[in-house]
Amino acid sequence: MTSAAADPLPRRRRWRISASGGTGLAVVGFWLLMTLLGPSIAPHNAGNMVASDILAPVSWQFPLGTDYLGRDMLSRILWGTRYTVGVALLATLLACLMGVTLGLFAAVQGGLVDAAISRVLDAFISVPSKIFALVMVAALGSSLPVLIGTVAVIYVPGCYRLTRSMAVNINAMDFVTVARARGERTAFIMREEVLPNMALPVLTDFGLRFVFVVLLLSGLSFLGVGIQPPDADWGSLVRENLEGLRDGAPAVIMPAAAIASLTIGMTLLIDNLPGRRRAAMEGH
Amino acid sequence: MNSIMARLIGARVAVCAVSLLIVSGLVFVATSLLPGDVTQEILGQSATPEAVAGLRRALNLDRPAPLRYLEWLGGLLTGNPGLSLVNRLPVADLIASRLPNSLLLAGMAAAFCVPFALALGITSAIWRGSAYDRLVNTATVTTVSVPEFLIATVAVLIFAVHLRWLPAMSYASKIESVGQLLRSFALPVLTLSCVVMAQMTRMTRAALLTVLDSPYIEMAVLKGARPARIVLLHALPNAVGPIANAIAFSLAYLVGGAIIVEIIFSYPGIARLMVDAVATRDMPLVQACAMIFSAAYLVLVLIADLAGILSNPRLRYR
Numbered sequence: 001m002t003s004a005a006a007d008p009l010p011r012r013r014r015w016r017i018s019a020s021g022g023t024g025l026a027v028v029g030f031w032l033l034m035t036l037l038g039p040s041i042a043p044h045n046a047g048n049m050v051a052s053d054i055l056a057p058v059s060w061q062f063p064l065g066t067d068y069l070g071r072d073m074l075s076r077i078l079w080g081t082r083y084t085v086g087v088a089l090l091a092t093l094l095a096c097l098m099g100v101t102l103g104l105f106a107a108v109q110g111g112l113v114d115a116a117i118s119r120v121l122d123a124f125i126s127v128p129s130k131i132f133a134l135v136m137v138a139a140l141g142s143s144l145p146v147l148i149g150t151v152a153v154i155y156v157p158g159c160y161r162l163t164r165s166m167a168v169n170i171n172a173m174d175f176v177t178v179a180r181a182r183g184e185r186t187a188f189i190m191r192e193e194v195l196p197n198m199a200l201p202v203l204t205d206f207g208l209r210f211v212f213v214v215l216l217l218s219g220l221s222f223l224g225v226g227i228q229p230p231d232a233d234w235g236s237l238v239r240e241n242l243e244g245l246r247d248g249a250p251a252v253i254m255p256a257a258a259i260a261s262l263t264i265g266m267t268l269l270i271d272n273l274p275g276r277r278r279a280a281m282e283g284h
Numbered sequence: 285m286n287s288i289m290a291r292l293i294g295a296r297v298a299v300c301a302v303s304l305l306i307v308s309g310l311v312f313v314a315t316s317l318l319p320g321d322v323t324q325e326i327l328g329q330s331a332t333p334e335a336v337a338g339l340r341r342a343l344n345l346d347r348p349a350p351l352r353y354l355e356w357l358g359g360l361l362t363g364n365p366g367l368s369l370v371n372r373l374p375v376a377d378l379i380a381s382r383l384p385n386s387l388l389l390a391g392m393a394a395a396f397c398v399p400f401a402l403a404l405g406i407t408s409a410i411w412r413g414s415a416y417d418r419l420v421n422t423a424t425v426t427t428v429s430v431p432e433f434l435i436a437t438v439a440v441l442i443f444a445v446h447l448r449w450l451p452a453m454s455y456a457s458k459i460e461s462v463g464q465l466l467r468s469f470a471l472p473v474l475t476l477s478c479v480v481m482a483q484m485t486r487m488t489r490a491a492l493l494t495v496l497d498s499p500y501i502e503m504a505v506l507k508g509a510r511p512a513r514i515v516l517l518h519a520l521p522n523a524v525g526p527i528a529n530a531i532a533f534s535l536a537y538l539v540g541g542a543i544i545v546e547i548i549f550s551y552p553g554i555a556r557l558m559v560d561a562v563a564t565r566d567m568p569l570v571q572a573c574a575m576i577f578s579a580a581y582l583v584l585v586l587i588a589d590l591a592g593i594l595s596n597p598r599l600r601y602r
Binding site for chain 2: 122123124126127128129130131132134135136137138139141211215218219222223224225235238242245246247248252253256257259260263264266267271
């Protein structure tokens, strides 16, 4: 299947994408669309108690059942998309922006600057991600800016390492030396000479890191220290309906399944990218 | 053991110690210098400035931060990390009552998942590219990319709700027999193992495949050796180091997994203690728990490094 039209990135060559890659693209695309449209197409308001039955099973009226207060699960999941996908996207963007910039800067500058940045970021890697997040939430309380900032800081070092290791190799090539001899500024070399030659691996890394961020954020919400009520992302939805687990209520399973579909979809997509450079699954 | 190895090992241990020191600095800075003020939190909004100042003095918060850091660090090293802000009990006692539970859970999960992960990783490397390999691969990628609480909820649904084999909430206050112990631990251990096992299987397979790609294996293939013989006799002895490394490194995932598992099964371990402390902003307790988890993580990574060094014959016989 050759699908240049479904491809979000304009490329010169036409992309061949496998069936599983296409599935991944469709699932991720669907959730991105829901991030924008979710609340407007949801049948009910997320906070409205519309059913008399709590933790009800699947029915025509409530396709994904109802939650512990009798709210429509489908609507709650659609509203939650904004938090799970939106917040994770923002945090990942922030992490990759900082990581890539620092990595490029360290590689192009080299020497003492490189060593200093590398050592400082290495220290952050030696704290497990969930522990670091818990400490930050304990210190600053849980709010959207704190969550986004914390998660971004946690994933900067990984992105930095990858960017730097690639940029060091590109930096040693002749055309960079020529640019430097021409008297180009550091920022120009970073942006125009090095970055375009590692765009695809950086994008792949972005996708992978997005998966980690979604897992971490929903994990924090599940622990009750992430997104705070009355707002709810998919992790908080699992937490608040946990009492329905004994009866196998869809209110517990559906939000967890939504997270799984998003993360597995993204994994499938990046695994099937052409010319992929799959980093090892590390640290979530 | 020779001088080169001793020096390498010494260097790794030193790096680990320095990392732990830096981590303690990070934890202290994050919890003390940031604007969330503990005294306001304890006394509430209506506290008078005098009361706040008095409490600050009582909690030693009016002293300079570097001095408090050194005192805190000294306290940690001598086993006295201070008093809990919430119930005024010594943090050391709170942790001592919970730590054995967590160690038991982690130990059982490790004992359960290491043999399984090794078997899966090695067999999938032997039959590389087969349907079996693809199945194992798909299963492990899926497990790694879904949240731990999904695995836990699915496990509870299957084994406790539908099949009714096991109790959903693990912890009975009194455990009388070995059978009961195994039954009540089965689900938490299963969940925790799943996460770690997936990681370990992938890394074991990758470590073995790296060796399988080397020229001497090609030589064995050309000689006509069977795949199982090639993997077990030719490749495995040389992959012991990387595999030991992979195992120790995967065990570090116990740290993250344990938090979710202890919460969902309401297991009285140290991770739940920490999450509760975060909710009540009980800083001394959060700091001590964070240090324990980070130390456990760093030690496992150190063991992974040491396994790599100790099993390298080029270093051993020099």
